[in-house]
Amino acid sequence: MSSAQTLSRDKLPLGQKVAFGTGNLVVNLLPGALGVFSFFLLTAFGIDPVLAGLLGGLPRLLDAITDPIMGYITDNSKSRFGRRRPFIFVGAILSGVLFALLWQLNPDNTEMYNFWYFLILSFIFIIANTIFATPYIGLGYEMTSDYNERTRLMAFAQTIGQVAWMIVPWFWVLIANPNLFESQAVGVRNLSIIVGGICIVLGVIPAIFCKEIKQESITNRDDITFKNIVKNFKGLIRSMVLIFKNLSFLRLCGATFLVFNGFQLVASFSYFIIVFYMFQGNYGDAGTWPAWFSTVSALCTAFLIIPIITWMSSRWGKRNAFIVATFISIIGYALKWWGFNPDNPWLIFMPIPFMVFGIGGLFTLMMSMTADVCDLDEYNNGMPRKEGTFGAIYWWMVKLGQALALVLGGLVLKLVGFDAGAEIQTTETLTNLRLADILIPAITAGLAILVMWKYDLTEEKAGEIKDALVKRRGEL
Structure with missing residues (x-):
């Protein structure tokens, strides 16, 4: 605590x-x-x-x-x-x-x-x-x-x-x-x-x-002008090199890439499973079930999971909260096997409170931990603070995962035998699709836990860094 x-x-x-x-x-x-x-x-x-x-x-x-x-x-x-x-x-x-x-x-x-x-x-x-x-x-x-x-x-x-x-x-x-x-x-x-x-x-x-942050606290900034464009480019490269040497930050990027990419890769699969498995390819019968599945997921994330994640973080620390939340999401992915039930469509909402721990915990905790990493960078490398560059590289990793998911998602659909032009998919295709929908995000979530296992920027260490920076800047 x-x-x-x-x-x-x-x-x-x-x-x-x-x-x-x-x-x-x-x-x-x-x-x-x-x-x-x-x-x-x-x-x-x-x-x-x-x-x-x-x-x-x-x-x-x-x-x-x-x-x-x-x-x-x-x-x-x-x-x-x-x-x-x-x-x-x-x-x-x-x-x-x-x-x-x-x-x-x-x-x-x-x-x-x-x-x-x-x-x-x-x-x-x-x-x-x-x-x-x-x-x-x-x-x-x-x-x-x-x-x-x-x-x-x-x-x-x-x-x-x-x-x-x-x-x-x-x-x-x-x-x-x-x-x-x-x-x-x-x-x-x-x-x-x-x-x-x-x-x-x-x-x-x-x-x-x-x-x-107070502008007078930020020193050693480069002069951004067209005249200094070559010097500015060298400054950009220097900043990026320092950032990529930050092992704590690389762990955050790696874990985010794995969890988000795994989630995004199968994001559209739920729609196909609802339509083709639960409602035998009848879009009319499927109706608004896919939209409600997404909306209820967002509602659970906002009003149930994020408050729990915040509580876990304050009690156990951000790293431990991430590991627990990601593990719970794996349980949620597994529950989709029973939740997507043709005989009872309401069961699609059963896995949601467990599954959304993954994304709900991911950005809440990772954004907070990246701020801690910015302090670590200032402690190791001095001014100027690089929140913008850290944020840009972190979100570039998110976008990279999203782009790869768009490409790989289509490849997975092809490998499981999904035929977009067919009204009825084969039993084998639907079984493979359901397995991919569960196994892919569960495996990437498990790998993310391994990546974050040795993340060592604890609350105690972050506090020591903060105190050192306050003293260095001459702040009260």
Whole structure:
């Protein structure tokens, strides 16, 4: 059990937590909506599946470049408004506007016109979203220096972020509803404007109301100018080298990659199992069961699992909380074998409270532990603090896992014999699909436990580092 008391100066008011949490809703809503809307590139706008795959994959290559660059820029920026908040404000507006513009496609246009329109705007959107998301993540790492308050902040933000995943599954239902929109294309265009507007309003809130670390505490920052571009590039490489030497951080990245990639790889399998195993390929009978499965998962994560994870972390430490939560998720994956029952559809909700311990614990704890790692880096390597670069590299690992999951998920479906054109799948295919749905995330979760087994940045050690940094900076 934690024996340290959170100092009053390290406690965050509820308003600060709410303001930061609204940004996390945007961070989740944009990719969630993008994933749903991308399906309609094929059905509503007539884009070839191969071209649609390129539209999903090519912008990710740019993401891998822009994230660490933006992290370095925000770590070293200087302004009277702070080094994070100006970027968050501008990035939120640009992200919302560009997301809406991205989907103003017309099915009457030629396929190649729509392809190039979407691809070019996707690249611009990725840059805008990086301008918002990377400083936002870095801001969260520096809002408090307390070991447990960091977990409480991330737990609060993750709870608000889960609202996006309660809403996103219903976009399928709304867009395809002829009583709401005259066509899927019209539904996508109109709904994208609403999503973009929401993201602008919510995205600027952290920039206005959240407080950054005191600027005078940040020393030794590089001068970010076009004149110093070569020097700045060397500074970026130097920062990344130091980060990749941080074994504690590498463990966090490795565990996140395993848990998230395993989860994402089979994320769509539940939909197929519900439709083809539980309802014998009848989409009408399957109805809204898949959407409710996703929504209930998000509800459990937000209001049941995250509070439990926060309690576990304060009692047992973040590493132990992660290991226990990940092990419980393995039990949840195993329960899916009995939960997906054609004779009783309600049983699909049985594994959820156990299964979502994995993702619920992952980002709540890993975001908090990354903030601790930022202290460790300052302790070992001095100023400037690198929250932006750490956050950029961490989330690049998440995006890499997501991209690989998109590729490998299709490969697994092919290996189990799934035929997307068939109304009825063979018994062997469905058995293999159900086994893959359980075994893949369970195995990757088990490997993540092994990766984190020797993680040694405990509360006691983090406290010693914090005290040393306070003394070094000359703070009271």
